[in-house]
Structures are given as structure tokens and as C-alpha cells.
Amino acid sequence: MFERYYGSLGYSEMILDICETSRIYITSRRFKSWKGTHYIFNDSVFGGKPLLLGTLLTDFLSYNFNSYNEFADFVDKYGISGLGSLAKSLKNIKLDTSFNDEAKEKLLSTAWNESKEILNKAQRYFKRAVYYCLDLESGENLNILNSKQRFYLLNFLPDIKEELNSIIPEDEMTRYIDELKTVFFIDSADIGKIKLKDITEASPRDIKDAVELIKDFDFVAKKSYHSPNIISLLYIEFVELINNNTPVKKCGHCGHYFIPEHKIDTEFCNRIVKYINGVGRTCKEVGPKERYRSKKMKEPLNLLFDRKYKTLYARINSKGKKSITGKQFDYWRDMAREKLEIAISGTDNEKERFKKWLEESSKIEWFKNIEPEANNDGEH
Numbered sequence: 001m002f003e004r005y006y007g008s009l010g011y012s013e014m015i016l017d018i019c020e021t022s023r024i025y026i027t028s029r030r031f032k033s034w035k036g037t038h039y040i041f042n043d044s045v046f047g048g049k050p051l052l053l054g055t056l057l058t059d060f061l062s063y064n065f066n067s068y069n070e071f072a073d074f075v076d077k078y079g080i081s082g083l084g085s086l087a088k089s090l091k092n093i094k095l096d097t098s099f100n101d102e103a104k105e106k107l108l109s110t111a112w113n114e115s116k117e118i119l120n121k122a123q124r125y126f127k128r129a130v131y132y133c134l135d136l137e138s139g140e141n142l143n144i145l146n147s148k149q150r151f152y153l154l155n156f157l158p159d160i161k162e163e164l165n166s167i168i169p170e171d172e173m174t175r176y177i178d179e180l181k182t183v184f185f186i187d188s189a190d191i192g193k194i195k196l197k198d199i200t201e202a203s204p205r206d207i208k209d210a211v212e213l214i215k216d217f218d219f220v221a222k223k224s225y226h227s228p229n230i231i232s233l234l235y236i237e238f239v240e241l242i243n244n245n246t247p248v249k250k251c252g253h254c255g256h257y258f259i260p261e262h263k264i265d266t267e268f269c270n271r272i273v274k275y276i277n278g279v280g281r282t283c284k285e286v287g288p289k290e291r292y293r294s295k296k297m298k299e300p301l302n303l304l305f306d307r308k309y310k311t312l313y314a315r316i317n318s319k320g321k322k323s324i325t326g327k328q329f330d331y332w333r334d335m336a337r338e339k340l341e342i343a344i345s346g347t348d349n350e351k352e353r354f355k356k357w358l359e360e361s362s363k364i365e366w367f368k369n370i371e372p373e374a375n376n377d378g379e380h
């Protein structure tokens with residue numbers, strides 16, 4: 001696949017390949033760092049992994065371009081090619097140009113100052129466009145329409161049109177889109193399925209022989225878009241999502257748009273939101289637990305239980321008069337959990353009774369009735 005990119009990238013262009021299978025590949029000029037020197041080279045983003053259609057758009061919408069660090073992260077991931085006509089200083093960066101740390105930082109901070117305004121605008125623009133056309137949870141009854149019907153509204157309903165125009169005027173958007181070049185090709189990974197040599201030997205002038213050779217293979221026709229500005233590529237991806245009627249959701253944890261990978265009811269995205277012991281955790285991993293915790297904490301009885309739990313836990317084998325044993329604690333905990341469950345789904349009376357029990361059971365006298373070594377299955 002690389003020959004094509006190296007051959008066709010005379011100057012800096014971001015490339016978006018779209019396959020029939022709703023997958024995309026992105027290629028861009030990026031920094032490759034080696035011993036404090038940063039070289040510019042052409043690279044497939046995400047190591048050439050196929051990405052879900054909509055990944056570039058939804059990822060772009062999740063960055064805060066008012067922050068230099070996030071801008072730098074974005075450039076690290078997606079390279080500089082998509083900023084070529086948005087930031088003057090990135091326009092003519094040649095392949096293999098090298099920078100030291102300081103020069104790279106200077107280049108990026110200049111580019112950030114040149115492009116953050118338009119990046120912010122593009123973000124506002126596409127957030128609204130996604131809301132109107134693709135967001136599954138949009139209000140105003142929009143989600144009873146399919147995305148193409150919604151796209152129609154976007155283009156013809158004066159209110160929506162004007163709103164988007166006020167963010168990026170139509171003629172400006174047209175200028176970005178005019179910078180696009182389109183190429184159609186067959187994925188060279190597919191070409192590799194048949195050795196070109198075989199075709200040569202089968203004599204390519206003989207169509208019958210070629211037909212025999214090709215009939216058992218399936219090819220993927222790709223559309224490839226080249227542009228020095230990321231806005232036009234975002235627009236292409238946006239329109240492709242509409243054509244495919246691909247739904248877009250807001251993550252239940254980080255609140256950013258994402259493309260649900262399998263089930264439509266996936267609630268959380270695959271972005272890494274925090275690191276635990278140096279391992280990145282995604283919203284999908286963290287989200288359900290945190291949601292459960294915050295829901296749990298909204299229930300006042302849970303709060304009371306939790307507080308009491310901590311107090312008593314601290315008393316296990318403590319020095320004071322109120323010291324209890326681990327076994328006693330376990331006994332209390334199991335009983336408290338059982339009563340808590342009943343109280344939460346119970347009447348007001350039952351809730352009150354649980355609160356009283358909680359008070360009683362935290363007194364040291366209550367534990368006197370439990371043998372220090374009492375085991376958990378003992379009846380109380």
C-alpha cells in the first residue's frame with residue numbers, strides 16, 4: 001500500500017481511504033522521533049489498522065483545541081497534513097525535514113496559534129451537523145427520520161442552514177471542499193491475492209484466461225480522498241456516515257460522540273479516560289462501574305451504610321475499647337447488606353427501621369453478643 005502514498009504525496013496531503021466495508025484508513029505526514037530529532041515522514045495513522053467509518057470525525061470532535069497540549073496530541077496522532085492549508089507554517093514542510101525538540105515545539109505552537117480558531121469553528125460546525133443528522137438521541141423528533149432525511153433538513157431548513165452558516169459560511173466551506181481530490185482504486189492488499197506475474201503468464205491480452213484467473217477472487221473498491229485540510233475530509237466522512245445511515249452516540253461516561261461498534265445499545269466509547277497502574281482504561285471499562293457507583297451514592301441508605309462500614313472497618317483489631325474482630329465485622333457486614341437490600345426496596349417504615357438498626361449495631365454492646373470467633377453462618 002505504501003508505494004502509492006509515497007508516489008502520490010508530492011506535497012503534504014492527508015489521505016482518507018474509505019472501503020465498502022465501512023472502514024477507513026488514514027495517511028498523513030507525521031513526526032518520527034529518534035534520539036531527540038524529529039523527522040517528517042508519511043505514515044498510516046494507527047499503524048495502518050482499519051478504523052470504523054466515523055472515527056476521524058468523532059475523534060476530532062472530542063479534542064479541546066484551546067489547549068496546546070491537546071492540539072499537540074492531535075498532531076501526534078493524525079499528523080500535520082490535515083493542517084497544511086489551515087496553518088501557514090505547516091504548508092510547505094517537506095518529507096524528511098528534521099527538527100530538534102525546541103524547533104518542533106516552536107513549529108507546533110505557531111501552527112496552533114494559526115489554526116486553533118478555525119479548528120474550534122470546524123468543531124462547532126460538525127457538532128451541530130452530527131446532532132442534526134446522526135445523533136440517535138437528538139431531540140425535536142429528529143430521530144424518527146433516517147439520516148438522509150435529516151441531511152435534507154440540514155440543507156434546506158432555513159433555521160438550521162443559517163445556524164451552520166453563522167459558524168462557517170458556505171463559501172468558506174466550499175473553498176475547503178474544493179481542495180479535495182478523489183481517487184478510486186482497488187485495495188492493493190487485494191491485488192496481492194493474485195500474483196501479477198500469474199496474470200502476465202496467463203497473457204493479459206487473452207480476456208478468457210484472465211477471467212478464469214480472477215473469477216474466484218473478490219475485490220474491494222476503495223474511494224480515496226486527498227486534501228491539505230482536514231475539514232474537507234471531515235465533511236466527506238460526515239456524508240459517508242449519512243449515506244450508510246450509521247448512528248452516532250454520545251458516550252455515557254465522557255460525553256463525547258462515538259460510533260457504536262457492535263450493538264446499537266453500546267453506551268460507552270473506547271477512548272482511554274484514565275490510567276490505573278500505568279494501564280490505560282477506556283470508558284467502556286470504567287463507565288459501567290462509575291455509573292453504578294454514582295447511582296448507588298444517590299441512595300441515602302447506601303451512604304449511611306458506607307459510612308458505618310468504614311467506621312467499623314477501622315475498628316477491626318484497633319487498640320481502643322471499641323475494638324472488634326474481623327469475624328465480628330464480617331458478621332455485621334453480611335447482616336447489614338441483607339437488611340440494606342430489603343430497606344432500599346421497602347416502605348418508609350422499613351427504611352427507618354434499617355437506620356435504627358444501623359445505629360444500634362454500631363454500639364460495642366451489639367458486638368458483645370457475637371462470639372469473637374463466631375463464624376458467618378451462625379444465626380443471630
Ligand SMILES: [Zn+2]
Pocket residue numbers: 251252253254255256268269270271283284
Ligand atoms: Zn467515552
